[in-house]
Amino acid sequence: MGPFACILAVLPAILGAAESTTVTLLKSDDRVRVEIGGQLFTEYIFGDGASRSYLYPILAPDGTPLTRDFPMKQTPGEETDHPWHRSMWFAHSFVNGVDFWNEKGGDQGNSPSEKGHTEVAGTVETVDGPTGMIKVSDNWVTPAGKLICTDNRVIGFHADATGRFIDFEITVHALADTPLVFGDNKDGTMAVRLAEWMTMPHKVKGVDTGGSGQIVTARGDSGNAAWGKRADWCDYCSPRNGTTYGVAIFDSPGNIRHPTWWMARSYGLFGANPFGQHDYENLKDQPHAGDYTIPAGGSLTLRYRFYFHTGDTTAANIAGHYADYASGH
Numbered sequence: 001m002g003p004f005a006c007i008l009a010v011l012p013a014i015l016g017a018a019e020s021t022t023v024t025l026l027k028s029d030d031r032v033r034v035e036i037g038g039q040l041f042t043e044y045i046f047g048d049g050a051s052r053s054y055l056y057p058i059l060a061p062d063g064t065p066l067t068r069d070f071p072m073k074q075t076p077g078e079e080t081d082h083p084w085h086r087s088m089w090f091a092h093s094f095v096n097g098v099d100f101w102n103e104k105g106g107d108q109g110n111s112p113s114e115k116g117h118t119e120v121a122g123t124v125e126t127v128d129g130p131t132g133m134i135k136v137s138d139n140w141v142t143p144a145g146k147l148i149c150t151d152n153r154v155i156g157f158h159a160d161a162t163g164r165f166i167d168f169e170i171t172v173h174a175l176a177d178t179p180l181v182f183g184d185n186k187d188g189t190m191a192v193r194l195a196e197w198m199t200m201p202h203k204v205k206g207v208d209t210g211g212s213g214q215i216v217t218a219r220g221d222s223g224n225a226a227w228g229k230r231a232d233w234c235d236y237c238s239p240r241n242g243t244t245y246g247v248a249i250f251d252s253p254g255n256i257r258h259p260t261w262w263m264a265r266s267y268g269l270f271g272a273n274p275f276g277q278h279d280y281e282n283l284k285d286q287p288h289a290g291d292y293t294i295p296a297g298g299s300l301t302l303r304y305r306f307y308f309h310t311g312d313t314t315a316a317n318i319a320g321h322y323a324d325y326a327s328g329h
Contacts, residue, residue: 027126043057067192068195098114106255121137149173152170155169171298188275191270213237312320
C-alpha cells in the first residue's frame with residue numbers, strides 16, 4: 001500500500017475522531033445549546049427570568065447528569081434547599097453593598113438585604129469548532145434598576161479522550177466614577193451545585209442522606225476539611241453504577257489571591273472564592289480582610305477551568321491536567 005493509500009485508509013478514523021469532539025452552539029431567544037459531536041453537553045441559559053445566567057444541565061459523555069436539577073425541574077430524592085444554586089454560575093454575595101448570590105431572604109444577617117441580578121447586555125456571540133465559545137456582556141443591577149457594574153464573559157467548551165472542559169473567563173468593570181468593592185463573604189463565587197448522588201454523606205434536618213462523594217484539594221485536604229482551604233485545584237468525585245465521575249475546578253495562577261479559597265460543602269455546593277478570607281480563616285475581628293476594590297474605571301479578570309472526568313482524583317490525573325492548564329496561564 002502506497003503512502004497516499006495509507007492516508008486514505010486512516011482518514012475516516014481521523015475525521016471521525018475530529019467530528020466526535022467538534023463543538024456546535026445553537027442559539028435561541030433565552031439560551032445557547034452546546035453540543036459536542038452532536039450530543040448535548042450543556043446549555044448557557046440567560047433569558048429565563050432567573051437572577052443570573054447559568055449552565056444547565058451538564059452531562060458526562062455517557063449522558064449522566066453531573067449537576068442538580070432543582071430548581072429548574074423536580075427530581076425525586078433531590079434536596080430543595082438554596083434554590084439560587086442553579087447548576088453552574090458566577091456571582092458574589094457582597095458587591096458594593098448588594099447581594100448578587102442569594103435571593104429573597106437567603107443568608108439573612110450575613111449578606112446585604114438588597115438582592116441584585118444580572119442582565120445580558122447586547123448580543124450573545126457564538127463560535128463553533130474544536131473549541132466552542134460564547135461571548136457575552138452582562139449588567140449587574142439592583143431591583144430598582146441601578147447599575148452596579150458590568151462584565152464581559154468568554155466561555156469555552158472542548159473535549160478530548162479524557163473528558164469535557166469548560167473554561168470560564170470573566171472581566172468585571174467598575175463604573176467610570178465609582179470604585180467597585182467585592183466584600184469579604186463566604187458566599188461566592190465561581191460555583192457549581194452537584195447532583196445529589198455525587199454529594200458526600202451528610203445530614204438534612206438530622207437525617208442521614210447524600211451519596212458516596214469525596215472532596216480532595218491539591219494540598220491534600222479532603223472531605224469536610226477542604227472547606228475554606230486554599231489550593232490550586234479542588235476535585236469532587238463519586239461512584240455511580242460502576243463508574244466514578246468527577247468535577248474538578250482549576251484556579252488560574254493569574255487570578256488574584258491564587259491559590260484561592262474553596263467553598264466546598266458536603267451537600268454538593270462547590271466553588272472558588274477569592275473574597276471570603278475572614279469567613280474561611282475565622283478572622284472574626286477582621287471582617288474586611290478579604291475585601292477587594294477595583295478602582296473607578298478599572299477592571300478585574302478571573303479565569304477558571306472545569307474538568308468533567310471519569311475515575312477518581314488519582315486515576316483522572318487531576319494534578320497533571322492542572323499543570324497543563326497552569327502552563328498556559
